[in-house]
Amino acid sequence: MRFSIVNLGCKVNRVESDDVAAALISAGGSLARTSEADLVVVNTCTVTGEADKKARKAVRQALRANPSSTVVVTGCAAAIDAAAFTALDPRVRVVPKGALQQTLAPHAAPVALRVGEGFRTRVSVKIQDGCDHACTFCIVHVARGKATSRPFSEVRDEVAAYARAGAREVVLTGINLGSYRSEGRHLPDLLEALLADGEALPGGGPRLRVSSIEPQQVDRRLIELLARAEGRVCRHLHVPLQSGSTRVLGEMERTYTAPWFEHLIGRLRAEVPGIALSTDVIAGFPGETDDDFRETCRVVERLGFGRLHVFPYSKRAGTPAAMRVDQVPDEVKRSRAAELRLLSDELTQRDYDRRVGTRELALVEDGVAVTESYHEIPVPAGARRGDLVEVVMPPRGDARARMQA
Ligand code: SF4
Numbered sequence: 001m002r003f004s005i006v007n008l009g010c011k012v013n014r015v016e017s018d019d020v021a022a023a024l025i026s027a028g029g030s031l032a033r034t035s036e037a038d039l040v041v042v043n044t045c046t047v048t049g050e051a052d053k054k055a056r057k058a059v060r061q062a063l064r065a066n067p068s069s070t071v072v073v074t075g076c077a078a079a080i081d082a083a084a085f086t087a088l089d090p091r092v093r094v095v096p097k098g099a100l101q102q103t104l105a106p107h108a109a110p111v112a113l114r115v116g117e118g119f120r121t122r123v124s125v126k127i128q129d130g131c132d133h134a135c136t137f138c139i140v141h142v143a144r145g146k147a148t149s150r151p152f153s154e155v156r157d158e159v160a161a162y163a164r165a166g167a168r169e170v171v172l173t174g175i176n177l178g179s180y181r182s183e184g185r186h187l188p189d190l191l192e193a194l195l196a197d198g199e200a201l202p203g204g205g206p207r208l209r210v211s212s213i214e215p216q217q218v219d220r221r222l223i224e225l226l227a228r229a230e231g232r233v234c235r236h237l238h239v240p241l242q243s244g245s246t247r248v249l250g251e252m253e254r255t256y257t258a259p260w261f262e263h264l265i266g267r268l269r270a271e272v273p274g275i276a277l278s279t280d281v282i283a284g285f286p287g288e289t290d291d292d293f294r295e296t297c298r299v300v301e302r303l304g305f306g307r308l309h310v311f312p313y314s315k316r317a318g319t320p321a322a323m324r325v326d327q328v329p330d331e332v333k334r335s336r337a338a339e340l341r342l343l344s345d346e347l348t349q350r351d352y353d354r355r356v357g358t359r360e361l362a363l364v365e366d367g368v369a370v371t372e373s374y375h376e377i378p379v380p381a382g383a384r385r386g387d388l389v390e391v392v393m394p395p396r397g398d399a400r401a402r403m404q405a
Helices: 011-026 049-065 076-080 097-104 140-144 152-164 187-199 220-228 246-251 258-271 290-302 330-355 396-404
Strands: 002-007 039-044 070-075 092-094 122-126 169-173 207-210 236-238 276-283 307-312 359-364 369-371 388-392
Touching: 002 011, 002 049, 011 039, 011 097, 011 122, 011 169, 039 049, 039 076, 039 097, 049 070, 049 076, 070 076, 070 097, 076 140, 122 152, 152 169, 152 187, 169 187, 187 207, 187 220, 207 236, 220 258, 246 258, 258 276, 258 290, 276 290, 276 330, 290 330, 307 330, 330 396, 369 388
Parallel strands: 002 039, 039 070, 070 092, 122 169, 169 207, 236 276, 276 307
Antiparallel strands: 359 369, 359 388
């Protein structure tokens, strides 16, 4: 059976799509172009209205590309509104994420590894799903349901298997990663165990990276671990701020204030020297004034983030924020988002410039090396894909010229 996977959305979706691909291959399937596939899986996202549109467009394109294929639609957009997809064509089947592997590849090996030809030396492992919070703008916790975590030993086995198969960096991902709980153990316990497991593995095991983590979950133990792991756990965190205005944060039900967040970032910088930080920001949440927006710009600049992921606020049906009457006009949202993206570019450059001449471990991927602080630099001379090499951060001009060469 020839199959094709169209992945949309976040890192967790990427992992889930790769897992389905691995399961289908292990059950005898082979990857093909969408136009030649018997089965096309579209893994959708619904984080914004734009994401919904892209999901429907991807399904229509898959239907057009091959008039005889079956198109399976899964993911968050399908969980929220399955009929929007089944109405497109009788060949469309909506399958919930949890039932995907059982439906498509019931006879696949239990742990189908994604490392190998065609996969990266940096591999993501999903350890958690869902979220028990209810931020007023968010539809993801509705689509994904309550927080669940994978068993501790299962994650350890999977990471060890990836390490043996050659992965040099493992990125732990989840929808609300910091809420990880398994038999009373939390994310720092898991990281400690993975570090200990790594000591018995070739090369000391893969280095670990924590993907996006909610600020309330960055606790003393995680900070101490980042400080003493000597880069085996990357000194890089993506901590979503969403707004620099305490009033707006309250209306988002974010359960922290802007000064509390600033204090947290101050602690991270003081206790984990050289840590790289990035964040998410929403532009134009309902009721956001010019002053609120300016405050957000000031806060992200003051905190020295290395990168901002900027989302213009998008109304998601069924969420409290979508029902508010004080929606910010689209053109204001667009211009605030554009301003924040410009600021993000500047912050990335400043973060890079601060690191020039310092030493970091970089993972060599295809044509690029990714540093612990998540900057891309040219592949050091003589290094090969999959090498973890110590580099002196080159000046930005040199790095750009060598990457373009
Ligand atoms: S923490 Fe908030 S934004 Fe993140 S998934 Fe949960 S409800 Fe959504």
